[in-house]
Amino acid sequence: MTLPNFLHVGENGNPSQPLIVDINAGGLDPPSPKKSPHKQDPQRAARRAFDLIKHRLAEQWLQELDDKICAGKIAAKTKATGGVKIVWSKNLQVTAGRARWRKDLDKNKISRGEETEERHVASIELAEKVIDDADRLRNVVAHEFCHLATYMVSGVKNNPHGKEFKYWGSQCSKAFRDQNIIVTTKHSYEISYKYIWECVECGYEYKRQSKSVDINRHSCGICKARLVQTKPVPRAASGKVSEYQLFVKENFRRLKAEHSNLTHGEVMEKMGKLYRERKKEAAVTQRSNIDALTHQLDVVVLDD
Ligand SMILES: [Zn+2]
Ligand SMILES: [Zn+2]
Known part of the structure; x- marks a missing residue:
């Protein structure tokens, strides 16, 4: 059951999971960049x-x-x-x-x-x-x-x-x-995803293990608004100031003062977390519905 122009998030074919809308036609996840097979990575x-x-x-x-x-x-x-x-x-x-x-x-x-x-x-x-x-x-x-x-x-x-x-x-x-x-x-x-994108309007988080969301092509499947990457925090894109960047501007000095022992990277990690928490609060009703759903999916009992 593939819908053209739509991408599923979460479990296969589960219609209750929000979708990411592909702004352009095509409807395929952009291919993830090939990783070099020879790279030595201890992890x-x-x-x-x-x-x-x-x-x-x-x-x-x-x-x-x-x-x-x-x-x-x-x-x-x-x-x-x-x-x-x-x-x-x-x-x-x-x-x-x-x-x-x-x-x-x-x-x-x-x-x-x-x-x-x-x-x-x-x-x-x-x-x-x-x-x-x-x-x-x-x-x-x-x-x-x-x-x-x-x-x-x-x-x-x-x-x-x-x-x-x-x-x-x-x-x-x-x-x-x-x-x-x-x-x-x-x-x-519960799942620790490498990448998280978040809707700037409703705050729904799209979590992935690979960098498979392209904010220029995809938008929120719930409210059609723009997505921003919140994990890992992307380097500032030239020109436009995102909501997240504004948030950083407003909070960086305070956070840095509160955690003077942390490195810049660690402070920014806290920043991303704080930002996600704030957004979460804003989208609490929406999320509680989604949580209820994922909770149900945890067990399957078939008693005959
Ligand atoms: Zn949304
Ligand atoms: Zn359980």
């Missing part, structure tokens, strides 16, 4: 090393959680269906992880007229683009594990972040605090 090397071990790491960690927090019940209940599947997703963007669970009956046994027990089918989907280190991986898996414990051990299916989830979360946080594990109902580990 990328670390990422590659992590990619090699992350699946094994996720499986081992899930087992450790289950053993310690649920006395192995999650593994026992999913044994007949091959255990909890860990699935790495390229498309998952609105949240770092997602737990899926459903009950199933053995259709072969049914067709033979044999008695059959309910089987648990469970998986944890992990966002490949978001989970880029072991710490984040462990926190995301712990959060999703608590969803599975809520369904499969507590038997609660209609309240994903309720009392039972909080109970399992606190058990994890207590047991693994020394390993930097904190499970909350909010996703403090």
Whole structure:
């Protein structure tokens, strides 16, 4: 379902996600600039090393959680269906992880007229683009594990972040605090995007992992207003003064005085954050609708 001249933000085909409007015809994301494959980048090397071990790491960690927090019940209940599947997703963007669970009956046994027990089918989907280190991986898996414990051990299916989830979360946080594990109902580990553009009118943020938004071609899909890049803060464009630049002008001296120990770059990072916060306040109603939506997308329960 591709609409000409429109670009989707967020999950594939989810019509509730705001769109970026392409001002020109064409409707394709501008190609991201090619990166040199020979560039030696320690961050990328670390990422590659992590990619090699992350699946094994996720499986081992899930087992450790289950053993310690649920006395192995999650593994026992999913044994007949091959255990909890860990699935790495390229498309998952609105949240770092997602737990899926459903009950199933053995259709072969049914067709033979044999008695059959309910089987648990469970998986944890992990966002490949978001989970880029072991710490984040462990926190995301712990959060999703608590969803599975809520369904499969507590038997609660209609309240994903309720009392039972909080109970399992606190058990994890207590047991693994020394390993930097904190499970909350909010996703403090939520996607850290490299690039953020913001609408100058409604304040909606368009977050991307690559520099895929061209402010000369794209405008806000909600209100059609102009977008400005707020992360990383772009170097001043010649001529026009943006809203952000005005904001910098008004606030730089105060911020610099308040944080005299910080470098210029660090102050500017704070500036960008402050600016985004201000804009966020201005768009609070709009955003709360969007938050409610992304929150819903965190878990999928199919109970039959
Ligand atoms: Zn807008
Ligand atoms: Zn959740």
